[in-house]
Amino acid sequence: MSAAFVSVEDLSIAYGGFQAVDRVSFGIDAGEQVTLLGPSGCGKTTTLRAVAGLERPSAGRILIDGKPAFDGAHGLDTPPEKRNLSMVFQSYAIWPHMTVFENVAFPFRVRGRPSVETRAAVERALALVDLARFAERPATMLSGGQQQRVALARAVAFGTKLVLLDEPLSNLDAQLRLQMRDELADLRKRLGFTALYVTHDQEEAFSLSDHIVVMRGGRIEQAGRPQEIYRNPQSRFVAEFLGMRNIIPCELAGTGEGARLPDGTVLRGRDVAPGTAIEDAAIAFRPGDVRLDDKPGEGQGGSGVVARSLFVGDVQHVFLRSGPVELCAHVRPRPGLDEGRTLFWRVTPEDCLILRK
Amino acid sequence: MSAPPIRLAGGFIRGAGQERLLALVLAAIVGVMVLVPLAAVVLGAVGDEDGFSLMALADVLASGRVIGNTLLVGLGTTVLATGLGGVLAVILVRTDTPWRGGLEQLLLLPLYITPLLTAVAWSWLGSPRGGLLNLLAQSVLGPVGSIVNLHSAGGVITVAALAYAPLPFLLVAGALRAMDPSLEESARIHGASIGAAFRRVTLPLALPALLGSALLVFVQSLGLFSVPAVLGMPAGFYVAATEIYRLLNSYPPRVTQAAGWGLLLLVVTAVLVALQAAILRRRSFVTITGKAFRPRLVHVGGWRPVLLGVVLLYLLAAVVLPVATLCWAALVNFITVDPKLMSFDLRHFSYVLFTYPKTLLATRNSLVLGLLTATVICTLGLAMAWVIVRSRGAAARFLDQVGMMPLAIPPIVLALGLLWSYVGLTWLPLYGTIGILLLAYVTHYLPFGLRALSSAIRQLHPELEDAARVAGAGLFGTLRRIVLPLTRPTLVATWTLLFILSLQEISSSILLYTAPSTVLSVAVFDLWEAGNVNALAALSVMQLFATFAALLVVARLRQKAVAA
Numbered sequence: 001m002s003a004a005f006v007s008v009e010d011l012s013i014a015y016g017g018f019q020a021v022d023r024v025s026f027g028i029d030a031g032e033q034v035t036l037l038g039p040s041g042c043g044k045t046t047t048l049r050a051v052a053g054l055e056r057p058s059a060g061r062i063l064i065d066g067k068p069a070f071d072g073a074h075g076l077d078t079p080p081e082k083r084n085l086s087m088v089f090q091s092y093a094i095w096p097h098m099t100v101f102e103n104v105a106f107p108f109r110v111r112g113r114p115s116v117e118t119r120a121a122v123e124r125a126l127a128l129v130d131l132a133r134f135a136e137r138p139a140t141m142l143s144g145g146q147q148q149r150v151a152l153a154r155a156v157a158f159g160t161k162l163v164l165l166d167e168p169l170s171n172l173d174a175q176l177r178l179q180m181r182d183e184l185a186d187l188r189k190r191l192g193f194t195a196l197y198v199t200h201d202q203e204e205a206f207s208l209s210d211h212i213v214v215m216r217g218g219r220i221e222q223a224g225r226p227q228e229i230y231r232n233p234q235s236r237f238v239a240e241f242l243g244m245r246n247i248i249p250c251e252l253a254g255t256g257e258g259a260r261l262p263d264g265t266v267l268r269g270r271d272v273a274p275g276t277a278i279e280d281a282a283i284a285f286r287p288g289d290v291r292l293d294d295k296p297g298e299g300q301g302g303s304g305v306v307a308r309s310l311f312v313g314d315v316q317h318v319f320l321r322s323g324p325v326e327l328c329a330h331v332r333p334r335p336g337l338d339e340g341r342t343l344f345w346r347v348t349p350e351d352c353l354i355l356r357k
Numbered sequence: 358m359s360a361p362p363i364r365l366a367g368g369f370i371r372g373a374g375q376e377r378l379l380a381l382v383l384a385a386i387v388g389v390m391v392l393v394p395l396a397a398v399v400l401g402a403v404g405d406e407d408g409f410s411l412m413a414l415a416d417v418l419a420s421g422r423v424i425g426n427t428l429l430v431g432l433g434t435t436v437l438a439t440g441l442g443g444v445l446a447v448i449l450v451r452t453d454t455p456w457r458g459g460l461e462q463l464l465l466l467p468l469y470i471t472p473l474l475t476a477v478a479w480s481w482l483g484s485p486r487g488g489l490l491n492l493l494a495q496s497v498l499g500p501v502g503s504i505v506n507l508h509s510a511g512g513v514i515t516v517a518a519l520a521y522a523p524l525p526f527l528l529v530a531g532a533l534r535a536m537d538p539s540l541e542e543s544a545r546i547h548g549a550s551i552g553a554a555f556r557r558v559t560l561p562l563a564l565p566a567l568l569g570s571a572l573l574v575f576v577q578s579l580g581l582f583s584v585p586a587v588l589g590m591p592a593g594f595y596v597a598a599t600e601i602y603r604l605l606n607s608y609p610p611r612v613t614q615a616a617g618w619g620l621l622l623l624v625v626t627a628v629l630v631a632l633q634a635a636i637l638r639r640r641s642f643v644t645i646t647g648k649a650f651r652p653r654l655v656h657v658g659g660w661r662p663v664l665l666g667v668v669l670l671y672l673l674a675a676v677v678l679p680v681a682t683l684c685w686a687a688l689v690n691f692i693t694v695d696p697k698l699m700s701f702d703l704r705h706f707s708y709v710l711f712t713y714p715k716t717l718l719a720t721r722n723s724l725v726l727g728l729l730t731a732t733v734i735c736t737l738g739l740a741m742a743w744v745i746v747r748s749r750g751a752a753a754r755f756l757d758q759v760g761m762m763p764l765a766i767p768p769i770v771l772a773l774g775l776l777w778s779y780v781g782l783t784w785l786p787l788y789g790t791i792g793i794l795l796l797a798y799v800t801h802y803l804p805f806g807l808r809a810l811s812s813a814i815r816q817l818h819p820e821l822e823d824a825a826r827v828a829g830a831g832l833f834g835t836l837r838r839i840v841l842p843l844t845r846p847t848l849v850a851t852w853t854l855l856f857i858l859s860l861q862e863i864s865s866s867i868l869l870y871t872a873p874s875t876v877l878s879v880a881v882f883d884l885w886e887a888g889n890v891n892a893l894a895a896l897s898v899m900q901l902f903a904t905f906a907a908l909l910v911v912a913r914l915r916q917k918a919v920a921a
């Protein structure tokens with residue numbers, strides 16, 4: 001962590017009395033991608049903009065490539081143009097009064113680079129995103145996906161070591177988003193830049209990042225490698241955000257001895273933070289990990305009455321109720337999942353997480 | 358949060374510091390421009406050579422007749438112009454009256470003809486003795502006395518309303534276009550008739566625009582000089598502005614009384630601005646989103662010719678008759694209705710161009726002032742608008758409030774304040790040059806530029822600028838390479854409008870000019886006072902045609918820009 005390429009230390013940002021970012025710290029190693037993940041309004045964009053120098057923090061420190069870019073204690077605030085980074089904006093921010101070429105050439109021109117060098121680099125960048133044919137087009141005469149690529153080309157053309165990306169794929173339709181996601185991963189592998197990425201889409205975060213920082217209400221809720229976070233969410237918030245729709249309050253019987261649900265069912269699961277204080281115990285599992293049977297059988301679980309059953313295509317969403325306990329299962333559609341039936345649900349201990357907060 | 362947020366170590370911070378410096382410099386400029394003359398009027402009104410004295414104010418308050426006249430003209434013009442403008446806007450935006458597009462363009466012409474020329478033309482048409490309409494009536498109907506008398510309170514109000522109606526028209530038409538038609542449609546669905554929907558939904562939603570334009574007209578007409586000078590003074594009908602003019606032109610000039618009048622006008626407008634703010638605060642509307650909708654047209658059927666007639670009648674009174682009268686007076690040998698006595702030639706034009714000594718100087722001064730005013734406001738306004746829209750902080754709020762303040766300062770009061778501030782200032786010899794006129798014009802028209810440019814910048818996505826900063830451009834590089842080109846269409850339009858407006862300014866010029874710094878509008882007024890009506894007509898016709906030509910060129914340019 002100490003040799004990180006970017007390091008953000010105790011960063012706080014306030015708007016008037018409102019604390020948008022509250023003592024956030026993380027680092028990005030050279031050539032890696034860190035993703036800020038979290039629901040809308042949790043402070044991701046604000047953090048990213050502070051790294052860019054577009055937002056003035058109220059306290060903390062930001063180091064980029066070993067050099068301090070912001071230091072609240074010393075009143076240092078390097079302006080964005082001196083931080084030597086580039087950024088892909090959520091709105092793309094393609095300048096409408098310039099051609100595609102001029103957009104991508106902008107970082108060179110404002111820094112007074114020779115035009116030979118500029119032309120070569122811009123053409124290389126446009127070729128990378130497959131837009132070489134469009135160089136002389138006015139930037140406004142492009143589709144959304146093409147504008148996105150121009151923004152990407154502009155961000156990588158100058159070869160800054162750090163690229164910031166603010167939900168770069170969120171304005172694209174689902175199919176294009178998948179395609180651009182792969183291209184983005186490919187581009188970073190080829191060019192090797194360091195990236196700070198913002199999204200609220202967990203799939204995007206998992207597939208692109210080396211590290212993920214989950215944010216909530218301006219603070220870091222959990223940080224770690226994607227697999228680690230996926231397997232071991234530390235809190236209800238993270239578990240829920242990662243799609244663990246079944247989070248059922250429970251009592252913990254004893255160390256590793258299972259959890260008792262309000263309807264009396266006892267489940268065993270993985271304790272994500274053994275030994276820490278219990279604030280608000282719950283057991284969590286994904287709807288896709290639940291099996292439904294007509295008869296009682298092997299494995300742990302209970303029974304419930306189907307309260308609602310929704311056909312959504314590949315899967316059927318089945319909502320069971322058993323006394324005060326409600327849970328949801330995503331299973332292959334088949335006959336016998338009708339509302340009012342009593343079914344038996346099963347979930348393996350490996351798929352169950354015991355959360356302590 | 359346990360620890361209080363760490364304050365940034367004081368002192369100068371680079372980057373953000375540049376923006377703060379820009380904001381502070383602008384705030385200082387605007388503060389001096391606007392607040393100094395205001396303070397001067399207040400101080401001037403409550404003191405004379407002997408120190409503090411309320412004599413002048415007492416004098417002013419004792420002249421109940423002039424106060425009454427001023428309020429009468431102010432209120433009358435406001436009601437009439439706002440009503441007229443509002444009705445015209447509804448007709449042209451919301452009904453299927455024919456030729457709407459073309460008529461809408463023509464409706465803006467009175468703004469360019471100016472109240473002064475409209476008043477002069479109508480004075481020839483409607484003075485009690487010698488007015489063309491009266492003479493015409495007598496020659497047709499025999500001795501009937503005078504059928505119209507525009508040298509009266511009613512005349513002043515009518516002509517001022519004709520000249521100012523385009524302002525409320527513009528604002529209300531804009532509000533009607535910005536209104537989501539589904540609001541009215543849902544009122545219809547829920548059982549309201551067309552009339553009821555209009556009354557209960559559309560009208561209340563257009564209220565801010567109506568009130569705003571009413572206030573604008575009121576401030577303009579309260580301090581209006583030209584129309585009462587032309588139509589009121591001959592009949593001994595004085596309002597505050599002409600009274601200020603009279604006091605300053607008497608010997609010795611009675612400056613303290615004049616300042617007293619200025620203060621009174623300021624207080625009245627300030628009260629009204631506060632009142633408007635209070636009314637609008639209680640009803641906050643979020644429907645006006647800045648998005649343009651396609652207004653739903655009401656099919657008026659048999660009323661179409663009637664509504665068309667209303668619009669044409671207005672155009673006849675505000676454009677056709679005044680311009681025709683001016684053209685006729687510029688060409689005819691002298692003013693008469695007897696066709697046998699009339700002959701037409703260009704001698705008045707040649708007099709104005711080659712003999713009248715002020716034409717050349719006044720034209721040059723006016724052109725220089727127009728160029729400078731438009732350029733200075735566009736530069737200052739763009740920078741101010743950027744700070745106001747993009748930065749949070751006290752300086753931005755100050756710029757917004759103080760920058761828009763001149764909207765509530767009658768120009769003649771501004772001129773008074775400038776006189777008090779700069780006459781006799783030996784280390785800054787502004788008075789006696791066009792510098793003081795430039796200061797007055799820039800201050801007076803600043804809100805127009807500011808409003809247009811703020812809305813242009815508000816439409817720019819802020820990330821366009823952020824992207825430039827991140828890509829390596831500094832603050833001023835970003836302003837130059839991104840903000841300037843993207844606001845260019847608005848800048849061009851604003852520049853032209855300001856250029857034309859400052860060519861016509863008279864209310865403050867009349868107090869601030871000196872022989873070497875005379876301007877066109879003052880030259881026209883001089884000819885009026887000297888009774889040289891034909892030369893006046895010739896000079897104004899040339900001015901009008903130059904203005905219209907400029908407008909045409911700009912319209913062409915804009916068409917080309919749109920086509921490209």
Ligand SMILES: Nc1ncnc2c1ncn2[C@@H]1O[C@H](COP(=O)(O)OP(=O)(O)OP(=O)(O)O)[C@@H](O)[C@H]1O
Pocket residue numbers: 015018020038039040041042043044045046047200
């Ligand atoms: N200029 C501002 N003034 C006041 N509050 C702001 C400002 N900008 C952001 N905020 C607040 O700061 C918080 C964090 O905003 P931010 O834009 O960082 O959220 P985000 O995580 O990027 O959300 P999203 O996913 O919706 O983009 C929000 O609650 C927002 O309302």
Ligand SMILES: [Mg+2]
Pocket residue numbers: 044045046
């Ligand atoms: Mg965001």
